[in-house]
Amino acid sequence: MKRSERLSAIVKILSDSPNQAYSLRYFCQLFDAAKSSISEDLQAAKQLLAKLEIGIIETTSGAGGGVRFMPYISNTDCLNLQNHLCEQLKDPIRHLAGGFLYTSDIMFDASLMKKVACAFARKFQNSGADYVVTIETKGIAVATMVSDLLHLPLVVIRRESRISEGSTISINYFSGSSDRVQKMSIAKRAVVPGSKALIIDDFMRAGGSVKGISDILTEFDIKIVGTGIIIVTNEPERKTIPEYYAFVYLGNIDENSKEINVFPNIHFF
Amino acid sequence: MKRSERLSAIVKILSDSPNQAYSLRYFCQLFDAAKSSISEDLQAAKQLLAKLEIGIIETTSGAGGGVRFMPYISNTDCLNLQNHLCEQLKDPIRHLAGGFLYTSDIMFDASLMKKVACAFARKFQNSGADYVVTIETKGIAVATMVSDLLHLPLVVIRRESRISEGSTISINYFSGSSDRVQKMSIAKRAVVPGSKALIIDDFMRAGGSVKGISDILTEFDIKIVGTGIIIVTNEPERKTIPEYYAFVYLGNIDENSKEINVFPNIHFF
Numbered sequence: 364m365k366r367s368e369r370l371s372a373i374v375k376i377l378s379d380s381p382n383q384a385y386s387l388r389y390f391c392q393l394f395d396a397a398k399s400s401i402s403e404d405l406q407a408a409k410q411l412l413a414k415l416e417i418g419i420i421e422t423t424s425g426a427g428g429g430v431r432f433m434p435y436i437s438n439t440d441c442l443n444l445q446n447h448l449c450e451q452l453k454d455p456i457r458h459l460a461g462g463f464l465y466t467s468d469i470m471f472d473a474s475l476m477k478k479v480a481c482a483f484a485r486k487f488q489n490s491g492a493d494y495v496v497t498i499e500t501k502g503i504a505v506a507t508m509v510s511d512l513l514h515l516p517l518v519v520i521r522r523e524s525r526i527s528e529g530s531t532i533s534i535n536y537f538s539g540s541s542d543r544v545q546k547m548s549i550a551k552r553a554v555v556p557g558s559k560a561l562i563i564d565d566f567m568r569a570g571g572s573v574k575g576i577s578d579i580l581t582e583f584d585i586k587i588v589g590t591g592i593i594i595v596t597n598e599p600e601r602k603t604i605p606e607y608y609a610f611v612y613l614g615n616i617d618e619n620s621k622e623i624n625v626f627p628n629i630h631f632f
Numbered sequence: 633m634k635r636s637e638r639l640s641a642i643v644k645i646l647s648d649s650p651n652q653a654y655s656l657r658y659f660c661q662l663f664d665a666a667k668s669s670i671s672e673d674l675q676a677a678k679q680l681l682a683k684l685e686i687g688i689i690e691t692t693s694g695a696g697g698g699v700r701f702m703p704y705i706s707n708t709d710c711l712n713l714q715n716h717l718c719e720q721l722k723d724p725i726r727h728l729a730g731g732f733l734y735t736s737d738i739m740f741d742a743s744l745m746k747k748v749a750c751a752f753a754r755k756f757q758n759s760g761a762d763y764v765v766t767i768e769t770k771g772i773a774v775a776t777m778v779s780d781l782l783h784l785p786l787v788v789i790r791r792e793s794r795i796s797e798g799s800t801i802s803i804n805y806f807s808g809s810s811d812r813v814q815k816m817s818i819a820k821r822a823v824v825p826g827s828k829a830l831i832i833d834d835f836m837r838a839g840g841s842v843k844g845i846s847d848i849l850t851e852f853d854i855k856i857v858g859t860g861i862i863i864v865t866n867e868p869e870r871k872t873i874p875e876y877y878a879f880v881y882l883g884n885i886d887e888n889s890k891e892i893n894v895f896p897n898i899h900f901f
Binding site: 366367368370371372374375376378379380383407408411412415417418459460461463464465466467468471472473474476477499500503504507508510511514516517518519521526527528529541550552553 | 677
């Protein structure tokens with residue numbers, strides 16, 4: 364195999380399996396090449412991705428040494444993505460009765476969610492999380508993509524306990540969005556007590572759901588090491604959780620003009 | 633930029649956006665290179681991915697011509713993946729009361745689901761589907777990955793209609809798994825009448841849910857052009873839907889020995 368082919372293959376293999384460690388030996392055997400050649404290829408791959416700002420290749424030396432790909436999005440590309448999302452959200456056709464916005468098409472646009480997930484992955488790359496946690500349903504696509512990019516298991520908290528979940532722990536919480544008490548439920552076997560969780564969700568108003576997730580995880584002595592939400596509303600200003608990262612902010616929706624105020628979180632990174 | 637770098641960058645960019653068409657002009661501008669050079673690079677990229685059996689690059693010539701990456705998994709890799717999934721499912725710890733299997737950790741293993749989705753994407757690449765459709769909750773991760781790979785919108789049918797979905801159409805259906813009548817609901821604005829849908833789900837026993845999905849889509853005059861399910865049980869032999877592709881089959885679960893019989897669908901491709 365030619366050097367140029369080897370380089371392309373390495374970039375493809377590594378970036379298809381983000382945050383998964385590969386040994387140099389793996390590539391040596393795959394391409395029947397010397398360790399020194401593979402080292403050079405990896406150095407070239409690293410520089411290329413850094414130059415294009417589309418990924419980071421990290422090599423660790425020593426006996427258990429290896430190489431892994433970490434997703435990356437530049438500040439410029441991130442801001443473009445945030446603006447693109449805002450433009451989509453501004454469409455007055457999304458306006459529903461009661462001040463709600465129709466966002467299902469956006470939250471289940473897998474290609475778009477993969478890009479948003481890349482921003483969350485860059486943000487939380489070093490959070491030390493053992494899991495990504497979300498609550499059904501609309502945050503599952505982005506949380507799935509974040510899980511893939513960080514190579515972490517995804518835990519989906521259910522609204523209702525189901526027989527196929529085995530034994531569960533449930534809590535009731537107040538949801539400001541629906542203005543009523545709701546239930547959430549987590550399978551006992553889904554998590555390990557004492558571990559760390561990264562919360563990813565699609566939408567937050569006062570923070571009732573995220574507070575609920577935090578409370579239910581506390582039952583397992585699980586620490587929250589990060590919270591990323593795609594859309595956070597400006598109102599109420601005071602949220603029930605202390606720290607979170609919004610991708611975009613949603614201001615007031617004018618019921619008459621149907622104008623939707625939404626803007627990027629310029630302090631995301 | 634060196635030729636080897638250009639080749640790697642093209643492979644990365646195309647495979648990050650599967651089934652999305654790029655013009656040659658895009659790469660010419662990005663790399664400040666002549667059309668003939670980019671054509672050669674694309675030819676090299678095509679041959680490389682074909683040789684490694686990790687993707688197909690398709691070029692269409694003419695005025696609106698362009699290039700796109702289509703995901704691929706070899707028959708051997710697919711069988712290995714099916715066997716890996718079977719091994720995971722066989723673990724007796726998954727056994728729940730009532731003959732149920734705990735599968736949430738597998739269905740939300742994003743990296744694994746990306747690989748399974750690659751098999752579904754190869755299978756349904758030419759189905760002509762306009763959407764991927766699933767029903768909440770456990771099929772959402774794999775359906776998200778299929779949507780990304782085929783670059784199609786994902787429509788998630790909900791168990792309950794929600795105010796944030798706008799106006800919905802609901803049906804009741806009999807679920808053999810839970811042995812009761814259940815409800816499913818779809819947002820009217822999620823689909824276009826007369827279009828085509830690919831159904832992706834995690835589990836099927838008699839086919840009640842999938843039949844329900846099919847029925848609710850019929851309300852919109854939507855044609856089902858393919859159905860892919862990760863786990864299909866052997867019993868009952870007669871399903872309520874005519875055609876589907878199982879990734880693996882689940883035989884009987886011995887309540888005493890806790891032995892779980894599960895095996896790959898060797899006729900998947």
